[in-house]
Amino acid sequence: MTLETIILAAGKGTRMKSAMPKVLHKVGGKPMLQHVIDAVKKAGSSREVVVIGSGAELVMQTISGVEFVMQEEQLGTGHAVLSAEKNFEQSEGTVLILCGDTPLLTGELLQKFTAAHESSKCAATVLTAEMPDSTGYGRVIRETDGTFKKIVEEKDATEFEKKIREVNAGVYCFDVKKLFGALAKVKNDNAQGEYYLPDTLTILKEAGETVGVFTADYADETLGINSRVQLAAADRVFRMKKNHELMDAGVTIIDPNTTFIDCDVQIGQDTIIHPNTYIEGKTTIGRECDIGPDIRFTDMKVGNKVKAQFSYCHEAEICDGVTLGPYVHIRPGTTIGTDVKIGNFVEVKNSNIGKGSKLPHLQYIGDTDMGANVNVGCGTVTCNYDGKNKFRTKIGDNAFIGCNTNLVAPVSVGDGAYIGAGSTITKDVPKNNLAVARARQTNIEVWKDKRK
Ligand code: UD1
Ligand code: CA
Numbered sequence: 001m002t003l004e005t006i007i008l009a010a011g012k013g014t015r016m017k018s019a020m021p022k023v024l025h026k027v028g029g030k031p032m033l034q035h036v037i038d039a040v041k042k043a044g045s046s047r048e049v050v051v052i053g054s055g056a057e058l059v060m061q062t063i064s065g066v067e068f069v070m071q072e073e074q075l076g077t078g079h080a081v082l083s084a085e086k087n088f089e090q091s092e093g094t095v096l097i098l099c100g101d102t103p104l105l106t107g108e109l110l111q112k113f114t115a116a117h118e119s120s121k122c123a124a125t126v127l128t129a130e131m132p133d134s135t136g137y138g139r140v141i142r143e144t145d146g147t148f149k150k151i152v153e154e155k156d157a158t159e160f161e162k163k164i165r166e167v168n169a170g171v172y173c174f175d176v177k178k179l180f181g182a183l184a185k186v187k188n189d190n191a192q193g194e195y196y197l198p199d200t201l202t203i204l205k206e207a208g209e210t211v212g213v214f215t216a217d218y219a220d221e222t223l224g225i226n227s228r229v230q231l232a233a234a235d236r237v238f239r240m241k242k243n244h245e246l247m248d249a250g251v252t253i254i255d256p257n258t259t260f261i262d263c264d265v266q267i268g269q270d271t272i273i274h275p276n277t278y279i280e281g282k283t284t285i286g287r288e289c290d291i292g293p294d295i296r297f298t299d300m301k302v303g304n305k306v307k308a309q310f311s312y313c314h315e316a317e318i319c320d321g322v323t324l325g326p327y328v329h330i331r332p333g334t335t336i337g338t339d340v341k342i343g344n345f346v347e348v349k350n351s352n353i354g355k356g357s358k359l360p361h362l363q364y365i366g367d368t369d370m371g372a373n374v375n376v377g378c379g380t381v382t383c384n385y386d387g388k389n390k391f392r393t394k395i396g397d398n399a400f401i402g403c404n405t406n407l408v409a410p411v412s413v414g415d416g417a418y419i420g421a422g423s424t425i426t427k428d429v430p431k432n433n434l435a436v437a438r439a440r441q442t443n444i445e446v447w448k449d450k451r452k
Pocket of ligand 1: 009011012013023040051073074075076077078080099100101102136137138139151153167168169170195196197198223224225226247253273
């Protein structure tokens, strides 16, 4: 069976009150629309046509691997599907239609749903859910024998209909030919003056076709996001699910309520995640690490047995056995080598730090290639910027950099070299040399304070 999909993502998202298109707002660190695309692909979709309109440019810049179709004016969900009619002229069989604002749908649910539709031979099937609070959704009205009757939007519903908790999840399977036949007959004589996609179901039924209803086991998976309050609620559901998956895979999460892990993050077994921790983007973390409290990792590659607390690290690599923090900022392009100790107000940018080196207090290291087992004294600064250009600093293996050293780049310190505390190094230091670059101390033997 080939499955083709239409995803509706052209709406303004008025209720979000946002300059950004609603479907690009993120849940679990990923745009809602991307979640929907990922879910339909998992369910076996071979082709996704995304209907865009509001903020179309930005949607096309953010999302790839799908076909786009423009809905110039947003006249309703039925009208949106009609904009994609040309793209389905050659199609036969089933088309799956969903909204770009239902980010918690899973591939498993969509697979079950489409399979149920296929075996039922219905002209259309609609996915429904029992919502604890059905406010804002289209309500499902059934015949007395339990079969489908119609869907009523909240704004068109009577007080009685509003009490119905079974809602339209906005996910449908249609026989593609019958879909476009019915869409041509949809009118906009309703409270919102819009062409409603769900009206096609009633049109098909009245034409003698069978319309199936498939109810999701977990209503959470069908949450539709129209406002920022709903966005936060969906994010919360998503985060909990991700945390549970990780815990089931052998990761300890001390407080799932204060741990925020993005969808694509991977974490190895026996790693412990402490509270107030954000692990974002494409971050991967190895086994037996101890991460947090108060960590933010974004797009990081972290090895095994790393200990990190109270720090922010992004677009960089931390190798096995590193001890990091408190209060470290690791910036893009950095590799912190195996067994390095780094912490207490240290910033590292675009640098390589060799195995076993120590940066224990108050350093700025930028554009630097540092060898193994280097001891960097407190207060060391690489002066990498002359106001116009950036220059690199090179430090060899086993070097010892005394406290409060300035290394004025471009400069190189050889293997095993020593630098006296308080030096400002402007010339290369050959290997095994001691460099001292500071004023000599003068002691004046007999000295009376003239003020006394
Ligand atoms: C829609 C359904 C409702 C269902 C709910 C599920 C209709 C009329 N109502 O309501 O029965 O319970 O979803 O979440 O279908 N869109 C377009 N073009 C348009 C209008 C909307 O592409 O002209 C897109 C939006 O970007 C959005 C989706 O369609 O992704 C749904 O639109 P929205 O306005 O959120 O519909 P709801 O009021 O939530
Ligand atoms: Ca919606």
